[in-house]
Amino acid sequence: MALTVSLDDIVAGGNSLLAAKPHWERVRLGDVGQVLNGYAFKAELFTRDGGMPLIRIRDVGSPASETFYSGDFDERYVVSAGDLLVGMDGDFNCARWRGPLSLLNQRVCKITVDEALYLPRFLDYVLPGYLKAINDATSSITVKHLSSRTIQDIPLPLPPLDEQREIVAELEKQFSRLDEAVANLQRVKANLKRYKASVLKAAVEGRLVETEASLAHREDRTYETGEQLLQRILEERRTKWALKKKYVEPATAERSLIESVPEGWAEASVEQISQLVEYGSSSKTSDDLTGIPVLRMGNIFEGELRFDELKYLPSDHEEFPKLLLKDGDLLFNRTNSPELVGKVAVFRSKPTNYSFASYLIRVRTLAGALPEFLAAYINSSFGRQWVKSVVTQQVGQANVNGTKLQALSVPLPPFPEQTRIVAEVDRHLSIIREVEAEVDTNLKRAQALRQSTLAKAFGVEGRQI
Incomplete structure (x- = not known):
C-alpha cells in the first residue's frame, strides 16, 4: 500500500532526523531536483550473462547486478556510477550506484539535484531519514510501495x-x-x-573430532562401523514399514560430494536413513493465537529455528495430529530465493505443539542417524553445492523437491x-x-x-x- 499520511504531518511528528534549524527554509525535493522512474523492461529479455546490466530493487546498495537486459533501450535510463537510486518497494532503500553503466528498471528511481541549490552529498545525509519515516508511516498488508510523487513532495531542509x-x-x-x-x-x-x-x-x-576408527585402534577394541550401522538402520526401516504397507527398498546412495570419507564411515541416501519425508500444510493460516503455531521458511535462520512472527492453524485442523512436529524432526526449506533454498534446522520439543507449512519438508530420521548431523551436512558447503546442482528455478523462486532430497547422499559415521x-x-x-x-x-x-x-x-x- 501507499502513504496515506501527509508528509508535512510526518515532519511535524518530532522525528529528530527530519529537523531543521530555525533559520533554514524548506523546499520540496522536486523543486531542487528531478526524479526519473525506471522503465518496465521486458522480462523475457532478461539474461544472466549478456547485454546491459539491469538495476532492480534488490540491487540498490549493491556494487553490481546479476541481471542483464539484451534488448534495445532509451539512453535516458542509463545509470552511471555515483547516481543516487531509491528502491520504491519494501524498505525504500537509497544509495549511490557503485557499479558499471547499467539500466534503471521499474520500481527503482534516480534522483538528480541542481547542485547550484543543493549539494548531492548533503542530500545523501538528509534523504535516508525521510525515506525511513515515510516507510514507517506507510501501512501495508503485503509489500510497501513508494511513489515518485511522494519523493518529489519531500520537504527537505535548505541551509x-x-x-x-x-x-x-x-x-x-x-x-x-x-x-x-x-x-x-x-x-x-x-x-x-x-x-x-x-x-x-x-x-x-x-x-x-577423533574418528571412532582411530579411537578403536588406539584402545585396541572393536566398534560398529558406519556400514554396519547403516544395515541396522535399514533393518529398523523394514520393520517399521512392514507395520504399514508393502516395503519398498530405498534408493542406495551414490557417491557424496566428499572426496574421501574417513575409515569406518559409510554413505547413505536420505531415504535410507529416514522413516518419514513429507511436505507441510498448504492450508491458510491466521493470527489467531489460540491455534497451533505453524513454522514457515522465515523461521529457519542460520541453521536454527526462530519462534517469532508465527502464523496459526486451528487446533482442530483436519491435518492434525498428522502434521504436528515431533522432537528431532528436521525441516528442509524446499522453496525460496536461490540463495536461501535448502536451508535446514532441527526441531526440538517445545511446551506446545507446532506444525509446519508447505514450503518446508519434514525429515524424520531413524535411530542411529542424528538429525543434527544430517543438518550439518546440508548446511555445509557440500550441501550448498548439492542444492545448486539439483535446484530448479522459475519466476525468481528456486525449488528442491522431496524426491531430490531423498536421493541426497550423505556421510554416515x-x-x-x-x-x-x-x-x-x-x-x-x-x-x-x-x-x-x-x-x-x-x-x-x-x-x-x-x-x-x-x-x-x-x-x-x-x-x-
Missing part, C-alpha cells in the same frame, strides 16, 4: 550552500572514524561466517562419533553466536551514534529517534 558544505565536511570527518569501526565489525561478522563454514566442513569430513561431532559443532556454534550477538550490539550502538550525530547536524541537540 545556505556554504552551511551545507560545512555540515558535509564535519559529518564526513566524524563518520570516517565511525565507518572504519563499522567496517571492522562487519569484517568480524564475515570472519565468523567463514569460521562457521569451516567448522561444518570439518565436521562432515571427519576432521573435527559410527553413532558414537556422530554424537561427539554434533556436540563439538554445537560448542563452536555457541561461541560464534555469542560473538555475533556482541558484534550486533556494537553495530546498533554505531547506528545510534550516527543518528544522534545527524540529529545534531540538523539542529536537534542530544535527541535520538
Whole structure:
C-alpha cells in the first residue's frame, strides 16, 4: 500500500532526523531536483550473462547486478556510477550506484539535484531519514510501495550552500572514524561466517573430532562401523514399514560430494536413513493465537529455528495430529530465493505443539542417524553445492523437491562419533553466536551514534529517534 499520511504531518511528528534549524527554509525535493522512474523492461529479455546490466530493487546498495537486459533501450535510463537510486518497494532503500553503466528498471528511481541549490552529498545525509519515516508511516498488508510523487513532495531542509558544505565536511570527518569501526565489525561478522563454514566442513569430513576408527585402534577394541550401522538402520526401516504397507527398498546412495570419507564411515541416501519425508500444510493460516503455531521458511535462520512472527492453524485442523512436529524432526526449506533454498534446522520439543507449512519438508530420521548431523551436512558447503546442482528455478523462486532430497547422499559415521561431532559443532556454534550477538550490539550502538550525530547536524541537540 501507499502513504496515506501527509508528509508535512510526518515532519511535524518530532522525528529528530527530519529537523531543521530555525533559520533554514524548506523546499520540496522536486523543486531542487528531478526524479526519473525506471522503465518496465521486458522480462523475457532478461539474461544472466549478456547485454546491459539491469538495476532492480534488490540491487540498490549493491556494487553490481546479476541481471542483464539484451534488448534495445532509451539512453535516458542509463545509470552511471555515483547516481543516487531509491528502491520504491519494501524498505525504500537509497544509495549511490557503485557499479558499471547499467539500466534503471521499474520500481527503482534516480534522483538528480541542481547542485547550484543543493549539494548531492548533503542530500545523501538528509534523504535516508525521510525515506525511513515515510516507510514507517506507510501501512501495508503485503509489500510497501513508494511513489515518485511522494519523493518529489519531500520537504527537505535548505541551509545556505556554504552551511551545507560545512555540515558535509564535519559529518564526513566524524563518520570516517565511525565507518572504519563499522567496517571492522562487519569484517568480524564475515570472519565468523567463514569460521562457521569451516567448522561444518570439518565436521562432515571427519576432521573435527577423533574418528571412532582411530579411537578403536588406539584402545585396541572393536566398534560398529558406519556400514554396519547403516544395515541396522535399514533393518529398523523394514520393520517399521512392514507395520504399514508393502516395503519398498530405498534408493542406495551414490557417491557424496566428499572426496574421501574417513575409515569406518559409510554413505547413505536420505531415504535410507529416514522413516518419514513429507511436505507441510498448504492450508491458510491466521493470527489467531489460540491455534497451533505453524513454522514457515522465515523461521529457519542460520541453521536454527526462530519462534517469532508465527502464523496459526486451528487446533482442530483436519491435518492434525498428522502434521504436528515431533522432537528431532528436521525441516528442509524446499522453496525460496536461490540463495536461501535448502536451508535446514532441527526441531526440538517445545511446551506446545507446532506444525509446519508447505514450503518446508519434514525429515524424520531413524535411530542411529542424528538429525543434527544430517543438518550439518546440508548446511555445509557440500550441501550448498548439492542444492545448486539439483535446484530448479522459475519466476525468481528456486525449488528442491522431496524426491531430490531423498536421493541426497550423505556421510554416515559410527553413532558414537556422530554424537561427539554434533556436540563439538554445537560448542563452536555457541561461541560464534555469542560473538555475533556482541558484534550486533556494537553495530546498533554505531547506528545510534550516527543518528544522534545527524540529529545534531540538523539542529536537534542530544535527541535520538
